[in-house]
Amino acid sequence: MNKSSQLLVLALVSAFVLIASADNKCENCKTLAKGILDGLDKTKKKNFEGGDVAWEEKKLGKYKTSETRLVEVLETYACSKDNHKCNALLEEKEDSIYEWYNKLQDDMSLYDYLCVQEAEVCCPEGTFGPECQECPKGDSGKICYGRGTCSGDGDKEGTGECICNEGYGGELCNDCGEGHFETFRNDTYIMCSLCHNSCATCKGNKSNECITCKAGFRQEENIDNEDEIKCTDINECVEKKNLCSVGTYCLNNEGSYSCEAWRCHPFCTKCYGPLHTNCFGCKAGLIMRQPFVCQDIDECSSGAICLGMYEVCVNTMGHYRCECARYFRRDESTGQCQPDPNIYSRMAPVSRVVPGADKAKQEGKPEGERVETGDAVEPASDSLSDEDIKRLAVAFVICLIGTAAAKGDLIWTALFFVSLLCAGLWWAADKSDQLMDHFTKHHREL
Known part of the structure; x- marks a missing residue:
């Protein structure tokens, strides 16, 4: 059903309800009686307006019981102008209303006099139907056990069936309704409480006290207690399709x-x-x-992609991409990853220029000879000196001792620390000799 059809149905239902309520004679009479009583309430503190008030009250009576007040009430408050049923009933029963106003308003309610006795369109409270039968009470003495209302109570068009309050059921509302359980009962009273939200019927308000499950829940055995059942929610979205x-x-x-x-x-x-x-x-x-x-x-985990020189695989959502490794960039012409010159120009070591080296080469000095420079004597080639060989040998011996000490032997451990101490003293002595030579040379030059 489309939206326009739904709106049409709603409009027809609303119109039917309005027509039904308009044709209910008892409701029309109740509306008239209520309007009159409201008007009397709103005018109870008023007096005659203008002129000689004392004379008017002497000749016309008190305003509270005056005909002037009733006329004002009937014209202003009794019925709305567009309620034709109410106005028709007012015109028909105007004499009865005057009779009640002048003689009976302290002895009988307007509803009982006008609607029940004179118009005969309503029943006394607690009765229903054309013959005004009593509403069902059962043994409790209360209508619908005090847990509901009588359909058509006070109306000649009612059925007299009990309409139970939430949580109660049965013909006289003397039982608990669906989703509720009994917590107290005597001859005239019953109290019901709400079951757990997964139970249709239950014996308590806990999830393991269900007797039957609600729609949308599945009954399962309770592994911990075979006498109890458990109601589990059904996931309709998984178990059914195209909902x-x-x-x-x-x-x-x-x-x-x-x-x-x-x-x-x-x-x-x-x-x-x-x-x-x-x-x-x-x-x-x-x-x-x-x-x-x-x-x-993760396509990159296979290791079978991005196999170009200096390439790395970067995983992306649903795919991957090949990028150049750090410090490399892709050459636009070849598409290959090449060292980034902007980075390597900053990272490359600076070659040391020895003053006088080029001059020595030009004079035919043989390789390996020491070249005299302005401040120090530098070797003319990259060959190791005797001192370098000694240092390497000492370092190798210390490494061997350290490897043996790593096994936890106390003697080797002690030897390792002693060798470190000796190497340190040797290095300090060597440095002190160099400093002393430099100081002596500098002193002679001065």
Whole structure:
């Protein structure tokens, strides 16, 4: 049913309700009686207006019981101008209203006099139907056991059936209704309380005290107690298909479901919810690793892609990309990764220029000879000196002792620390000799 059809049905139902209420003679009479009583209440503190008030009260009587007051009430408050049924009844029963106003208003209610006795369109309170039969009471002496109302109470068109309050049921409302359980009862009174929200019938308000389950819940055996049952929510969104139209997704609720406006998670091709754990299908580049859960495939983990020189694989959502390693960049002409000159120009070591070295080369000095420079004597080649060989030998011996000491032997450990101490003293002595030579040379030059 489309929206326009729904609106048409709603309008017809509303019109039917209005017509039905307008044709209910008892309701029309109640409306008239209420309007008159409201008017009397609003005018109870008023007096005659203008002229000689004392003379008017002497000749016309007190305003409270005057005909002037009643006329004002009937014309202003009794019926609205567009309520034709009420106005017709007022015109028909105007004499009866004057009779009650002048003689009976202290002895009988306007409703009982006008609607029950004179117009005969209503029943006394507690009765119903054309013959004004008594509403059902049972043994309690209260209408519908005090837990409901009588259909048509005071109306000649009622059925007299009990309309039970929430949580109560039965012909006389003397039982507990669905979803409720009995907590107290005597001959004239019953009290019912709400079951757990998963129970249709129960013996208590806990989830393990269900007798039968509500719709939308599944009955399961309680492993901990075979005498008890457990009501588990049914996930309609998983167990049933095509519950919701395109543009909505099925959202499971406790005992039911609802169709919500949605956008599937980017991982999903089709879903029953907005999360990546609500997928019926996964997009390319992703895999369903467990039911309804889509996860990205790490293509880089295979190691079989991005095999170019200096290339690294970077995983992306649903795909991957090949990038150049750090300190490299892709050459636009060849497409290959090459060292980034902007970085390596800053990182390359600065070559040390020895003053006089070029001059020595030009004079034919043989390689390996020491070249005299302005401040110091530098070797003319990269060959190791005797001192360098000694240092390497000492370092090798210390490494061997340290390897043996790593096994936890106390003697080797002690030897390791002694060797470190000796190496330190040797280095300090060597440095002190160099400093002393430099100081002596400097003193001679001065």
